Amino acid sequence: MPEFTLADPNGAVFRYEHGQTRVLGLVILQAGQTHLDRLLTDMEDLVQKLRSQGAAFDCVGVMSGPGASDYLRSRDAEAREAFRLLADPSFTVWGKLGVVAAPTAVVAGADHKVQWIKAGYGYDFVAGFHAQLVKALGLGGNADATVRVETLENTSSRARRDRHIQLARTLARKGRWELAIQELEKLRQADPNAVDVALELGEVLCRAGKNEAAVKLATEVTPESGRDKARSLLIRAWAGRQMGELDAAETLLVQALPLDPESARILYELGRVYEAKGDTSKALASYRGALAEVFGEADQVGTSQR
Known part of the structure; x- marks a missing residue:
């Protein structure tokens, strides 16, 4: 798990460093994503429940994108305290982890190895995150046995x-x-x-x-x-x-x-060139050829360019 440092809208800094020995739960979010308020409420409840059982761990949300700080300022103080939200307007954590979608949940063990990662808000997103935190914390007896566990193994x-x-x-x-x-x-x-x-x-x-x-x-x-x-x-x-x-x-x-010869992009670009040169017939033929490739049509269009 790569190290990172982010701050909340009030300037309070959170650092994840390899010198620490605490389990990390990380949820990568994006302002405006579907079901965001519901997901945050579920995460706040989950964190409070585990901490009430005496579990010591870090669990933070990373709000990504240009609107991150504005969104976080709209969250009330109690919610920020229960499930701390950090601002990542430049997608820093996305780059470090190779994230391609929000939400993405990550669980890293006390040894700093990523034990689980899951992208996409499905019916088992929160339950899976909870089960993997429980497992990483050594509270296996409390894990939901019905949750399908997916371990991140492809780190080539x-x-x-x-x-x-x-x-x-x-x-x-x-x-x-x-x-x-x-x-x-x-x-x-x-x-x-x-x-x-x-x-x-x-x-x-x-x-x-x-x-x-x-x-x-x-x-x-x-x-x-x-x-x-x-x-x-x-x-x-x-x-x-x-x-x-x-x-x-x-x-x-x-x-x-x-x-x-099946590149729609080449045919499209050729159409742009012909259009700019004022050759309408060749431009249309190239555009039709590009569309034919995109939609898998067998029409022999634009053969003069092929």
């Missing part, structure tokens, strides 16, 4: 990398470009030869309008598979089109399409 570097990529995609979908770029740049620093990470970063740079950086990255990368080569060409064309270099972008996309 590949799995961790995939989680970070998913986090970056989630941040990008929310328009949090800088945070998404930071996540992928961390992975690049850890493994500079990871082609998939470089290409993922290149696409995010294009979406963020950082065109020159995207071109530089896509030019430097050395993909091996035809699909990765096509993706590299796509990034260069995408950035080029956004910089007004339409002829060069068209050339790159025409080179990319035979390498990955």
Whole structure:
């Protein structure tokens, strides 16, 4: 379990450090998520119940996203004391743990190893969290035997990398470009030869309008598979089109399409280039081809571009 330091809206700091020997229960939340008030009430009741049994442990909620602090200020003092809520407006804990959804519950033992993690608010979310806290605290006799236990075992570097990529995609979908770029740049620093990470970063740079950086990255990368080569060409064309270099972008996309002929993104980008050049018929053909790939149609559309 990685160390982290966060504060509540009043500035009181909570530190999770490896020198401590207390069980940690962590619930990662996001302001505005479905059933949030109900989940917080359930968590407050759960914490109070365990502490009334004499259990000594840390259990905190981490409210993530830009609206975190405002939401927490609206919570009453009694609720904050029962189940302490911390603000994480920059998704720091998401990055450290590779979280891709809220809510996500985590239980770490006194040895700082993650014993359980579960994402998604289902019927067994609170019950599972309670059962795993009970287990970690050595109160096994009180655990709910009907709760299905899922232990986090896949901690390989590949799995961790995939989680970070998913986090970056989630941040990008929310328009949090800088945070998404930071996540992928961390992975690049850890493994500079990871082609998939470089290409993922290149696409995010294009979406963020950082065109020159995207071109530089896509030019430097050395993909091996035809699909990765096509993706590299796509990034260069995408950035080029956004910089007004339409002829060069068209050339790159025409080179990319035979390498990955089922790529809806390449066809769509080709349509954008033709549209910008005023070639309506070719633009429509490319857009139709992209839609055909998205919806799995077998129509032979846009064959002049294929």
